Amino acid sequence: MSVGNTNKGPVPLIGLEIHAQLSTQSKLFCPCSADYFSAAPNSLTCPVCLGYPGTLPSLNRRAVELALRVALALGADVKPTFAFDRKHYFYPDLPKGYQITQARRPLALGGRLTFHGEHGQRTVNVRELHLEEDAGKLIHRPGCTLVDLNRAGVALLEIVTEPELRSPGEAKECLRALRTLLRHLRVSSGDMEKGALRCDANVSLSAGGATLGTKTEIKNMNSTRAVERALSAEAARQRELLSRGERVEEETYGWDEDRGTVVLQRTKQQAAQYRYFPEPDLPPVRLSPEFLQKVKREMPELPWVRRERWRREWGLGDREADSLLSDPERAEYFERVVAGGVSPPRAANWILTELLRLWTDGGAPVPAGAMADLINAVETGEISRTKGKQLLERAATTDADLTQLLSGDEVQKIVDRETLAKLAQEAIEAKLQAAEDYRSGRTQALGVLVGQAMKRSHGRADAAQLAELLRELLDSPSSPEA
Numbered sequence: 001m002s003v004g005n006t007n008k009g010p011v012p013l014i015g016l017e018i019h020a021q022l023s024t025q026s027k028l029f030c031p032c033s034a035d036y037f038s039a040a041p042n043s044l045t046c047p048v049c050l051g052y053p054g055t056l057p058s059l060n061r062r063a064v065e066l067a068l069r070v071a072l073a074l075g076a077d078v079k080p081t082f083a084f085d086r087k088h089y090f091y092p093d094l095p096k097g098y099q100i101t102q103a104r105r106p107l108a109l110g111g112r113l114t115f116h117g118e119h120g121q122r123t124v125n126v127r128e129l130h131l132e133e134d135a136g137k138l139i140h141r142p143g144c145t146l147v148d149l150n151r152a153g154v155a156l157l158e159i160v161t162e163p164e165l166r167s168p169g170e171a172k173e174c175l176r177a178l179r180t181l182l183r184h185l186r187v188s189s190g191d192m193e194k195g196a197l198r199c200d201a202n203v204s205l206s207a208g209g210a211t212l213g214t215k216t217e218i219k220n221m222n223s224t225r226a227v228e229r230a231l232s233a234e235a236a237r238q239r240e241l242l243s244r245g246e247r248v249e250e251e252t253y254g255w256d257e258d259r260g261t262v263v264l265q266r267t268k269q270q271a272a273q274y275r276y277f278p279e280p281d282l283p284p285v286r287l288s289p290e291f292l293q294k295v296k297r298e299m300p301e302l303p304w305v306r307r308e309r310w311r312r313e314w315g316l317g318d319r320e321a322d323s324l325l326s327d328p329e330r331a332e333y334f335e336r337v338v339a340g341g342v343s344p345p346r347a348a349n350w351i352l353t354e355l356l357r358l359w360t361d362g363g364a365p366v367p368a369g370a371m372a373d374l375i376n377a378v379e380t381g382e383i384s385r386t387k388g389k390q391l392l393e394r395a396a397t398t399d400a401d402l403t404q405l406l407s408g409d410e411v412q413k414i415v416d417r418e419t420l421a422k423l424a425q426e427a428i429e430a431k432l433q434a435a436e437d438y439r440s441g442r443t444q445a446l447g448v449l450v451g452q453a454m455k456r457s458h459g460r461a462d463a464a465q466l467a468e469l470l471r472e473l474l475d476s477p478s479s480p481e482a
Helices: 061-073 168-184 224-243 291-297 303-314 318-325 329-338 344-358 368-379 386-398 403-407 417-430 432-441 442-457 463-476
Strands: 011-021 085-088 098-101 112-117 120-133 139-141 144-148 154-163 196-206 214-222 253-254 261-267
Touching: 011 168, 011 224, 061 120, 061 154, 061 168, 061 291, 098 120, 120 168, 168 196, 168 224, 168 303, 196 224, 214 224, 214 344, 224 253, 224 261, 224 368, 253 432, 303 318, 303 329, 303 344, 318 329, 318 344, 329 344, 329 368, 344 368, 344 386, 368 386, 368 403, 386 403, 417 432, 417 463, 432 442, 432 463, 442 463
Parallel strands: 214 253
Antiparallel strands: 011 154, 011 196, 085 098, 112 120, 120 154, 139 144, 196 214, 253 261
16 A cells, blocks of 8 residues: 555554664674674674574673663663563574564663654653564575575664554654664664664554554664655555455555555564573573663763753754754764854854765764864854855865865955955956846845855955945946946
8 A cells, every 4th residue: 555645534553663783893692793784795603693503692791781771761660680582483584593582571661752743742652672683684686585694693672662653753753863862872873774773663543542453563664754654654554444344454564665555574473473482591681780880870961961951051943953963973073163162053054054965974074173163264254154165165075174274375365455346346347237237226236246256256355345345336426337
């Protein structure tokens, strides 16, 4: 069923199951590298993650620390003792034939996440957080399917929300808020395109209140936009079935982004079919008070705490704050620019309008200190904004040093009246129609002449003085007619 109108009829009730790949150096239960994205297929495996008989898993301590950061940030009830279970099912990319996860005694229960929804601030309750190992990857080719097991065994944190989200748009914003949190906690890259953050969703229709209808599950959503589109399509499909008097079956669907359609994968399995039982090779894990205190001490500043500090101390608006907070590297860069003596609103404006388009996967294209010097030079009138933008782009796209560019002769502003008068006269001669328009009373044409003169000076001329000289020349009775 393709995307349709979901604004009529029963209200969707949506719950998310979010799998965040934890930023550990090794996998959850073995020493194999977890940095699989650019590795050769099947090059990061060992007898443990390949499920060889007689091998024993060993829990990754760092994965527990990172998972606890998220639980504490969400205000979840961290359990002093948690345990692992085996979940049995057949996937060709999980060679053991079972997944080590947490079913009966998860890491943490409860918690809540507040986010900006379509109609203001919203809060969704969290059901549980648990650790589990990832499966490998299937690569489908014409006539065959290839298996890459590099990802098998990588540490995942699954965060399960209650079915309290009431629209696909809310689900999208909730996922975005959680991704921002994971990035600021330094627990996951949150990169959905690379599979570091994956989202499944359960959706049912309610005629009113919190009464749930029959739910279906949607998988294979690799962007926040896909989450919104897939949920809209599934809500429309269920609404259409109910309008015809038909039943909604408990099934699992995949999302086809190209066609904008949900695709049936299988009927929903019940928990009993997974045959959970305690993982015999991993004893229950007891968290000491000292370990928990260590995790609390190392917690980075939470994004909503940083947003409130920016609002209170710097008067920054929500829109600018949200754009800066979406990437912790960007947020920290912004604070370093402000520390260089730039007003927070000016720093935010330059970063979001001029620098962001030059930002790469490697981070900011120029040092924060140099960026602060550039903005200050523009604000004090040492150089024009046009020239500042040119220097920034040059530094970002070449090996040129921005600090050295700022101290070069070519950036010094032209304030000499004789030189400016010559530029003004040349602009009039080049734009005769604009000059005539100005003399005819269309004063906005002055901007065309100022722009022409600025172009001739390569952005170095003082725009205010240029405008004044142009008015003098054009308003003078002795000025030659265009």
